[in-house]
Amino acid sequence: MNRRPGLSARLKLTISYAGFLFVAGAVVLAVVWVFLLRHVPDNDQGLLGISPNRHVLLMVFTPAAASALAFLLVFGLLGGWLLAGRMLAPLTRIADAARRASNGSLSHRIRMEGRKDEFRELADAFDTMLEQLESHVTEQRRFAANASHELRTPLAISRTLLDVARNDPTRDQGELVERLHVVNTRAIDLTEALLLLSRSDRGSFTREPVDISLIAEEATETLLPLAEQRGITLDVTGETTQTAGSAPLILRMVTNLVQNAIVHNLPAGGAVTVHTESQHGASVLRVENTGHPLPPELVPTLTEPFRRGTERIRTNEHAGAGLGLAIVHSIVRAHDGTLDLTPRPTGGLLVTIRLPGNPQPSRQDP
Structure with missing residues (x-):
């Protein structure tokens, strides 16, 4: 019109x-x-x-x-x-x-001077919006570039393996199939992680009461074989504490934390402690592990997508894509919570998550 x-x-x-x-x-x-x-x-x-x-x-x-x-x-x-x-x-x-x-x-700013009136407030709000948009676009571009690089790697490996098999028909097919299986599994896991990260960033989920202590027990039971394989002691303590959110997303959050704590630990004799409690109206989850000392300047970058600590162990059994803590951070943010990473003086990391508490309804005596 x-x-x-x-x-x-x-x-x-x-x-x-x-x-x-x-x-x-x-x-x-x-x-x-x-x-x-x-x-x-x-x-x-x-x-x-x-x-x-x-x-x-x-x-x-x-x-x-x-x-x-x-x-x-x-x-x-x-x-x-x-x-x-x-x-x-x-x-x-x-x-x-x-x-x-x-x-x-998006780099231009108004930066209006003078007394604070309606126009000044509008200009300041517009500058703030431009700053957030620029930061978001930069982050998305970096994420897209890193995601493309990470997805290109397993595809390139698969193509190389197929070219080798085509040029050398006498090569052991069983070894080829096994390596292709490993590479494709990694690509699928990475794609699922990207989709989960996108879903948590949008906040498109239904909120319902979630018992974090039960989620912690479920996650540790699932990862107990991995801990036993690496000689890691896995311990769950604390009390019942509830929040409002998505149970599958919170389960993935706790699973990623515990899995990272197991993998990035001492070669032998390490320990992981998972603790839940209610504190000042908030539901608190703490995951603490032993491990190698982390430089303080490295800790703030651990929640960025595709960032891996230089001193962190990466083995064939767990070739991570650097999305574990990024997904945790995104899920915490989508649930209006806070994430705190603190390096332990003796080595390892203490992760503290605070989510809004979901008070249980009081029971009335019949």
Whole structure:
């Protein structure tokens, strides 16, 4: 639907100012007429200068009044145009920033100075929005590039293995099938992790009461064989604590934490402790493990997608894609919680998650 171009805001304000001055002037002249001129007698004595005469006064007053109204109209148009332009200048800067953003330039900022008024608040809010959009777009581009790189690797390996098998028919087919199976499993796991990360980022899930202590027990039972295989002691302590959220997502969150704590641990004799409790109206989950010391500057980067610590162990049994803690962080954020990573002085990591508590309804005695 095509719409005809309308009047600009500046022209509308100009017409409004001029119209207001014109009406105000007309009202003043009407007041003069009502309360002054109509009480002047209309006789011929005024021609001899003996007494005021309404006819003469009208002849003198009318041209002067018309000139005054014309002056007010012109003055209102010119003054209103300049005043409206000055008042709407901040909107012009905001509109220019919006046009730049629509063309893909998110680095521009308005940075309006002066006293804090409605336009200043609008400009500051727009700058904040641009900053968040730029950060989000940069993160998405980096994530897409890393995801493409990670997915390209298993596909390239599969292609190489197939080329080798085609060029060497005498090669052991069983070994080829096993290696293809490992590579394809890794690609499938990575794709599922990407989909889960996208789902948790959108927050598209139904909230329901979830007992984190039961989730912790389920996750540790699932990963107990892995812990026993690596000689890791796995311990679950704490009390019943509930939150509101998605049980499958929270299960994946706890599973990723415990799995990371097992894999990134000491070669032998390590330990992992999972603790749940209610604290100040929040549901708290702590996962602590032994391991190699982590540099403090490395810890804040562990929740970024596809980031792996330089000192972290990566074995063939668990060739992670660097999405474990990124998924944890995304799930915690989607549940309005907080994630805290603290390196232990003796080595290893302490992960503390706080989620909003879900108070259980009080039971009434029959």
